[in-house]
Amino acid sequence: MKLGKSREDYLEAMYILKRQKGYVRNFLLCNYLNYSKASVSVAIRGLVAEGYVIKDEHGYVELTAEGKKIAKKVYARHLLLEEFLELIGVSPETANHDACRMEHTISEESYKKIQELVRKMKEENTLNEEMKLTN
Template sequence: MTTERTEDYLKAIDTVIEKKGYSQVKDIARFLNVSPSSVTGMFKKLTKEGYINYEKYGGVTLTPEGKKLARSTKEKYSVLHEFLILLGVDEVTADDDACKMEHAVTLQTLEKLTKFSEFVNSKEEMPKFFLHFKEFCEKGEISDCKKKDKTISLDKQTRKACK
C-alpha cells in the first residue's frame, strides 16, 4: 500500500512533466515546498519501489506503474474537488480538503461521488434540492413545505406533510 507522501510526490511529478515536459529535483522541491534533499531522498525510495526512473543530477520520469498511481490520485482529487465546489465550499478550502481526502476515499465512494456529480452536472438547471440546500446553508433553517411544492425536508415530520 502506498503512503500519502508517495501519492503526493507522484502527482507532483506528473503535474510538472505535463506543464514543462520534464521534471527535476528542483521543480518538485518548489512544487511541494520542500527541500531539494528531501526530494532526492524520496526519489531514491520511489525508484526502489518502481514508481520512477531517476538519474542523479538529471531528470525524473514516471514508470507505467508510477503514472497509473499518479493519474488515479489526480482523478480522486478532481472528483472530490468538484463535489466540494458543488456543495458550495470555497475554492481554497475545497483544494485543501480534496488533497487530504484523496488519500482516504474508497473506490466505492469515489464512484458514487463521480456519478452524483455527473448527474447534477447533466441538468440544464440546478436541481431544486440544491437551491433548498443553499438556502439551508445560508439561513440555517429548512423552508416550510407546501404540499404543491413537494419539497422534501430533512426531518421526518415535514417529509410526511409533503406527501
Template structure:
C-alpha cells in the same frame, strides 16, 4: 497514514499520502513542463533536497519513477497510471467542493487533497457515479437551481 492501493491492479504496494502527493506533483509538472527535476519538487513542496531525494528514491524502488542522480525524474508506465488516477480523483473532488457546494477555491483544493487519500476507491467511485447520475437526470438549469437553493440553506450552529 498509509493507503493500500488496489492489489488487483498494483500488486502488494503501499503508498503513504506523501508519496501519493509526490506522484501527483510529478504528473502535473510533466503535463506543464515535460521534464521534472528534484529542484522542481523542492520548490513545489518547499522541502529540502534530502526529503525530495528520499521520496523519489522510495518511488523508484517501487517501480513508479525513473531517476538517475542529478537527472530528470520520469514516471514509469505504472507510475503514470497511478499518478493520473490520483490527479483525476483530486480534480473531481475539488470541482465538486468548489463548483457544486460553493466552497472557496483554496479550501476546496486543500480539503480535496486530504480526501483523495482517505476515501476508498469504492466510496470515491460510488460518489462520482452518483454525481454523474444527477447530472444526467437533471437538466443543467435544474441542477444549478438545486445547487443555488442548497447554498441558501442556513448553516447549523449548534
C-alpha cells in the same frame, strides 16, 4: 500495495509537473511541494528503488508505467473531489486543500458514488441553464 500519502503526493506532483513543464527535476518538486532538497532526494531515491520512478544521468525524473498509473488515479480523484466540493459551495481554496487530503483515504465505493453524484449534478445544472435560455 498501499503507497501512503507522501509517496502518492510525489507521484501526483511529478505527473502534474510533467504535463505543465514537459520535464521533472528535483528542484521543481521542491518548489511545487514546498519540501526541502534533502527530503525530495530521499523520496526520489525510494521511489526509484520501488520501481515507480526513473532518474537519468542528467537529473531528469520520469514516472514508470506503474508510477504513472498510480499518479493518474490520484490526480483524477483529486479533480473529482475538488469539483464535488465546489459544486456544493465550498470555496476553491478550501476545496483544493480538502481534496488533497481526501484523495488518499476515500474508499472506492464512496469515490464511485461521488462520481455518480457529480455527473448528475452537472447534468441538472446544464438542464437548468438550458431552461433559463429558452424562457
